[in-house]
Amino acid sequence: MKSNFRTALAFVLLAQPGLAQEATPQAVALQDAAAQAVSPHDMGRLLFETNCVACHGADANEGKSGDIRDVDFRTVRKATGGGYEDMPEFSLTDAEMQAIVSYLNALKS
Numbered sequence: 001m002k003s004n005f006r007t008a009l010a011f012v013l014l015a016q017p018g019l020a021q022e023a024t025p026q027a028v029a030l031q032d033a034a035a036q037a038v039s040p041h042d043m044g045r046l047l048f049e050t051n052c053v054a055c056h057g058a059d060a061n062e063g064k065s066g067d068i069r070d071v072d073f074r075t076v077r078k079a080t081g082g083g084y085e086d087m088p089e090f091s092l093t094d095a096e097m098q099a100i101v102s103y104l105n106a107l108k109s
């Protein structure tokens with residue numbers, strides 16, 4: 001359980017806009033360890049619940065954008081990269097965005 005908590009903490013810290021560029025060596029090492037220990041689905045869930053639920057809802061079908069459960073990588077990259085005026089920009093790695101896509105797609109079934 002202890003390592004799960006550390007993993008969650010690493011993602012929470014690294015997913016904040018602006019913080020990723022200033023990640024300390026320890027944080028980077030933690031992120032690497034976390035990426036190996038956690039499935040993409042769980043990583044996507046953590047990232048989504050931390051950064052996106054407030055606007056998109058726990059089931060990813062609320063708010064102005066409506067249902068986003070069948071999104072693809074390109075759309076998530078555009079949306080999190082400042083492509084929509086009403087949505088804040090996020091600093092996410094490709095692996096993190098792919099994890100969010102996996103999680104959202106799985107919510108559909």
Ligand code: HEC
Nearest residue numbers: 051052055064065068071075076079084086087088090100
């Ligand atoms: C402050 C509220 C807010 C937060 C936080 C937020 N979004 Fe959004 N998002 C929006 C709004 C509003 C739109 C619709 C923008 C528009 O259509 O102009 C949107 C649109 C999107 C779209 C595009 C949907 C489509 O079909 O084109 C995706 C994908 C998306 N968001 C994913 C995310 C993800 C992933 C996160 C977390 C990393 C996130 N959003 C966090 C408000 C938010």
